[in-house]
Amino acid sequence: MKNFTLLIAATMLFTVVKTNAQEDLTQECTIKYNLFKGDFNSKKYDDAYANWTFLIDKCPDLSVNIYKFGSTLAEDVKKDPALAKKVYEQRLQYYPNDNPAKVHSDYADYLAKNNLSSDQEIFDILQKAYKISPKDMSVKNIYKYFQGVTDKFKDSDPKRVFDTYDDVIESIGEKLDDYTSKINELTKDSTKVLDERQKKLLYAYQVNSGALGQIEGGLDDMISTIATCERLIPLYTRDFETYKTDATWLRRAVSRMFNKGCQEDPLFETLAKAYAEATPTPDSYTFYAGILDKNGDAAGANAMRKKAFDLETDPLKKAKYKLNAAEQAKSRGQLANARALAREALNYNPNYGKAYLLIGRLYQSSVNECGSNEFEKRMVYAAALRQAQKAAAVDPSIGSSAARYIASYKANLPDKKTIFTYGAKEGDLYSIKCWIGETVTITSSGK
Numbered sequence: 001m002k003n004f005t006l007l008i009a010a011t012m013l014f015t016v017v018k019t020n021a022q023e024d025l026t027q028e029c030t031i032k033y034n035l036f037k038g039d040f041n042s043k044k045y046d047d048a049y050a051n052w053t054f055l056i057d058k059c060p061d062l063s064v065n066i067y068k069f070g071s072t073l074a075e076d077v078k079k080d081p082a083l084a085k086k087v088y089e090q091r092l093q094y095y096p097n098d099n100p101a102k103v104h105s106d107y108a109d110y111l112a113k114n115n116l117s118s119d120q121e122i123f124d125i126l127q128k129a130y131k132i133s134p135k136d137m138s139v140k141n142i143y144k145y146f147q148g149v150t151d152k153f154k155d156s157d158p159k160r161v162f163d164t165y166d167d168v169i170e171s172i173g174e175k176l177d178d179y180t181s182k183i184n185e186l187t188k189d190s191t192k193v194l195d196e197r198q199k200k201l202l203y204a205y206q207v208n209s210g211a212l213g214q215i216e217g218g219l220d221d222m223i224s225t226i227a228t229c230e231r232l233i234p235l236y237t238r239d240f241e242t243y244k245t246d247a248t249w250l251r252r253a254v255s256r257m258f259n260k261g262c263q264e265d266p267l268f269e270t271l272a273k274a275y276a277e278a279t280p281t282p283d284s285y286t287f288y289a290g291i292l293d294k295n296g297d298a299a300g301a302n303a304m305r306k307k308a309f310d311l312e313t314d315p316l317k318k319a320k321y322k323l324n325a326a327e328q329a330k331s332r333g334q335l336a337n338a339r340a341l342a343r344e345a346l347n348y349n350p351n352y353g354k355a356y357l358l359i360g361r362l363y364q365s366s367v368n369e370c371g372s373n374e375f376e377k378r379m380v381y382a383a384a385l386r387q388a389q390k391a392a393a394v395d396p397s398i399g400s401s402a403a404r405y406i407a408s409y410k411a412n413l414p415d416k417k418t419i420f421t422y423g424a425k426e427g428d429l430y431s432i433k434c435w436i437g438e439t440v441t442i443t444s445s446g447k
Contacts, residue, residue: 029059067091101136104129213397319349353395360387
């Protein structure tokens with residue numbers, strides 16, 4: 001009995017000592033954390049580091065700031081790869097729900113930049129980030145992840161490549177629309193003078209939009225080699241019975257076939273009809289209107305487009321539907337109508353660079369029809385150039401694409417000899433004949 005009493009007393013004493021020790025540690029953690037945070041914010045990094053090493057070992061779940069601030073100490077101040085890895089790994093362990101996609105993305109960046117992991121290990125981390133939230137990944141890592149998916153599965157599983165592309169592009173599209181709305185709001189009144197804060201915001205939106213546009217263009221270039229009609233048609237034919245009521249699959253299939261110019265294949269009509277039946281939305285109606293047009297039902301097509309347009313309330317989406325209709329008109333050779341529709345798109349989104357680029361392409365396609373000699377034909381490129389320059393000026397998201405068109409159109413302007421031969425002079429105005437009907441300034445290609 002005496003031994004039992006001693007055992008109980010010893011246990012109680014141990015519990016008291018342990019509790020007191022925990023309370024002391026908690027108090028010490030709080031004190032050191034406050035010192036660490038104050039020193040870090042004052043950029044006294046050496047002082048901050050001394051308390052931080054205690055925190056990351058003894059108080060790892062006290063605050064996520066231990067890792068947010070600690071990454072700077074490990075990576076930039078101490079430049080210690082092993083310590084930096086520990087920061088990322090413990091943050092993911094103790095704060096798995098605090099912006100995990102971005103943390104994984106940043107971790108992959110750090111490992112790649114410092115050659116600390118294999119390509120496969122980095123890809124696996126990016127895949128974790130992607131599965132959590134693609135929109136929270138860096139632009140560079142979205143591209144890198146898609147490159148990895150393409151390299152691994154382009155032959156064995158092209159559907160996975162296409163699905164990944166669609167997920168990423170839709171995420172980028174949401175971000176671009178958000179920036180476009182903000183840019184439109186700041187620039188809608190040309191007479192308004194922006195204050196310094198608004199100027200900084202506009203600049204940030206334009207820079208971010210441009211970066212996203214570049215990644216979008218890079219992804220398009222990457223997938224263009226495998227997303228051919230020859231590959232798409234058998235794939236979608238095979239999968240149609242499985243997904244013929246799946247609105248998301250149908251939307252993506254119809255959009256990809258449309259964008260790759262596969263509308264002439266009977267499968268496109270099958271997909272467009274199924275899409276309209278599966279989900280009666282403005283988007284599905286717009287594609288189905290193209291089918292009605294193709295089959296000679298112009299009245300039905302116009303009614304369908306009006307129905308789609310009236311259902312939509314978002315001006316950015318209205319602009320996209322108008323541009324979609326313009327693209328369809330172009331494919332039918334209705335160039336003037338296509339331009340009119342593209343201009344309507346600009347009424348809903350004045351900064352819609354793709355609409356200007358389409359008008360430029362319409363002009364380029366009419367070079368031979370709108371001139372009877374070399375000078376007149378080459379002056380059509382001046383009208384196309386003006387549209388591409390407008391696109392570049394208003395829409396940073398298509399900057400790289402617009403730059404390619406600008407370079408191409410400039411190279412095709414008349415040279416100085418051609419201008420002289422036809423009795424013209426640089427700087428004079430010239431009216432382009434045929435349906436274009438625009439007046440441009442005579443400019444040479446520089447040659």
